[in-house]
Amino acid sequence: MSDAPGSTLPTVVMSSVVRSSHRGESHGGVYLVDLERETIRQTVDWNAVDIDWEGRGGDRGLRGIAFHGDHVLLAGSDEVFVYDRGFQPIGSFTNPYLKHCHEIVVQGGHLYLSSTGFDSVLEYDLERERFTRGFMLRFSDLWRGRRRLHLRPRPSFRIFDPNDRHGPAPADTSHVNNVFVDDRGIYVSGVGLGTLWRIGRDDRLERYASIPYGTHNATLFRGGVLLNHTATDRVALVSRKGKIVRSYPVPTHHRSDLTHTDLTSDKARQAFGRGLTIVDEHTFVAGSSPATVTVYRTDPPAIAKHVVVSNDLRNAVHGLEVWPFDPLPG
Numbered sequence: 345m346s347d348a349p350g351s352t353l354p355t356v357v358m359s360s361v362v363r364s365s366h367r368g369e370s371h372g373g374v375y376l377v378d379l380e381r382e383t384i385r386q387t388v389d390w391n392a393v394d395i396d397w398e399g400r401g402g403d404r405g406l407r408g409i410a411f412h413g414d415h416v417l418l419a420g421s422d423e424v425f426v427y428d429r430g431f432q433p434i435g436s437f438t439n440p441y442l443k444h445c446h447e448i449v450v451q452g453g454h455l456y457l458s459s460t461g462f463d464s465v466l467e468y469d470l471e472r473e474r475f476t477r478g479f480m481l482r483f484s485d486l487w488r489g490r491r492r493l494h495l496r497p498r499p500s501f502r503i504f505d506p507n508d509r510h511g512p513a514p515a516d517t518s519h520v521n522n523v524f525v526d527d528r529g530i531y532v533s534g535v536g537l538g539t540l541w542r543i544g545r546d547d548r549l550e551r552y553a554s555i556p557y558g559t560h561n562a563t564l565f566r567g568g569v570l571l572n573h574t575a576t577d578r579v580a581l582v583s584r585k586g587k588i589v590r591s592y593p594v595p596t597h598h599r600s601d602l603t604h605t606d607l608t609s610d611k612a613r614q615a616f617g618r619g620l621t622i623v624d625e626h627t628f629v630a631g632s633s634p635a636t637v638t639v640y641r642t643d644p645p646a647i648a649k650h651v652v653v654s655n656d657l658r659n660a661v662h663g664l665e666v667w668p669f670d671p672l673p674g
Contacts, residue, residue, distance in 0.1 A: 353379035353639060354623060355672060357387075358653065359406040359418060359663035360635050372406050374418065374431070375653055376667060377637050379629070382651050387431040387673065388418070408448035409663035410455060412470050417455065419445040419663070424457070424468075430673040439475050441506045442466060443514060447561065447663065451525035458523045458532075461514050463499075465523045465532055465543075466506050475506040479543055481532060483517040496538040501549040524563055533562040533571075540569055554586030561620035565628070566642070572617035572630060579617060579630045579640065592640050594632045595650050602634060604657045614657065619664030631661025 355378045362372055374388035390406050408419040415434065416427040422445065423438040443461025450456075454476070455468040463482040468475050481499040499518055504511045519535035530543040533555060540562050542552040555562050558575025565581060568589055573580045579592040594615040599605055602614075619631025626642050635653035640646070653659070 353627075353648075355379065355667040356621060356629055356637060357409055357416070357663075357665050357667045358619065358631060358635070358637060358661055359409055360654070360659050361407070361662050362656065362658045362660075372662075374406055374409075375635075376672060377651055377653060378672075379637070379639055379649070379651060382649070384651065384653055388427075390420075407446050407662045408457070409665045410448045410450045411665070411668050412450050412455070414669075417448065417450070419448045419457065421445060422461075424448070424455070429669045437468070437473070439466060439468075439506050440509075441478055441504075441511050444516070446521035447523055449524050454525075456523045456525055456530060458520050458534075460516055460520055460534070462512055463515055463518050463520055464504075464512065465520060465530065478504045478506040478511060479530065479532070480504060480512045481518050481520060481534075481537070481541065481549070482512070482515065483536070496551075496554060498549075498551075499537070499541075503547060522561055522563075526564070531562075531564075533559065535559065535574075553582070553584040555582060556580070556586070560618045561630075563620065563622065565622060566625060570620065570622070570628060572620055574617045577615040577617060579620070579628075590642070590645050592630075592645060592647070594630070595636060595638055595647065597634065597636075597652070597655070602655050602657045616660055619661040621664045621666050623666060629664060629666075631664045633657065633660035635659040635661050637661065637664070 358375045360372050372390040376385045406418045410417040418425045422442050423436050425436045426434040441462045442459050446458045448457045457466045464478050464480045467477040480502040483499050518537050521534045524531050533540045538557050540553040540555050542550050553569045556573050560572040562569050562571040568581050568583050570581050577594045581590040594617045596614050616633040622628045630638050634657050638650040639648040641648050
């Protein structure tokens with residue numbers, strides 16, 4: 345789909361998870377997508393074999409993306425991999441409380457990681473190369489079955505030492521899948537939270553905004569919250585009270601253009617929206633499956649273009665960030 349007038353579009357870096365792939369196959373990768381020229385270059389092909397192959401996504405693929413100095417940080421399920429800007433591997437680190445990591449972000453010399461398998465966010469000091477704090481947001485079994493009632497309960501909140509064996513037990517009651525940070529605190533959201541929570545500088549948990557259940561990538565934008573409403577195949581801007589201000593469709597493709605369409609929707613499906621990055625106050629970029637990167641304009645609301653990275657229905661965008669380095673790696 346071609347473009348509406350506007351400023352030059354950036355290059356984005358995109359990670360993917362190949363859902364329901366098999367041992368011996370690639371199960372994810374990292375791509376540089378030049379949105380202006382609509383060119384694609386794969387920089388990492390992820391085919392590790394020492395992972396859990398059960399379920400749709402399991403331990404497959406690479407997830408969140410962040411940058412620190414000249415380094416690119418890529419989250420696997422339970423390990424963070426460090427690359428230089430040319431995508432040459434430098435090292436990695438992990439933690440016993442990091443499991444099914446989703447989005448990550450760097451702020452103020454610290455890396456923050458969503459640890460879905462522990463209902464938690466972890467904090468890592470990049471200078472000291474040490475995990476420093478963990479934040480758990482967990483529901484009891486009593487509340488887990490009540491999401492359909494559209495209640496938005498307050499989770500149990502705990503700060504713990506991620507270097508201590510007395511941290512939380514593994515569990516996924518809230519599906520914490522996103523974290524971002526500004527000078528007012530740490531913002532946490534997830535499929536099962538129904539709220540964008542903020543952990544303030546005083547370490548108190550406070551409700552920042554109501555958001556729909558079934559969301560990914562909730563982030564502040566134009567006075568509201570921009571998010572992938574994955575449950576309805578839309579990208580939405582909602583007010584802090586949860587009212588939808590604007591809604592944008594996730595693109596779909598003709599079935600004949602896709603591969604691996606024999607999978608059922610619980611294994612892989614079209615228009616699964618995940619991955620979101622803001623270019624400026626008028627433009628943002630969102631990801632979906634099969635691996636597609638879509639540019640949205642806000643004034644007026646419109647899809648400017650989309651770039652298809654893969655026609656494999658299993659190949660789902662996970663992380664998405666504007667590439668900060670110039671020139672691009674050779």
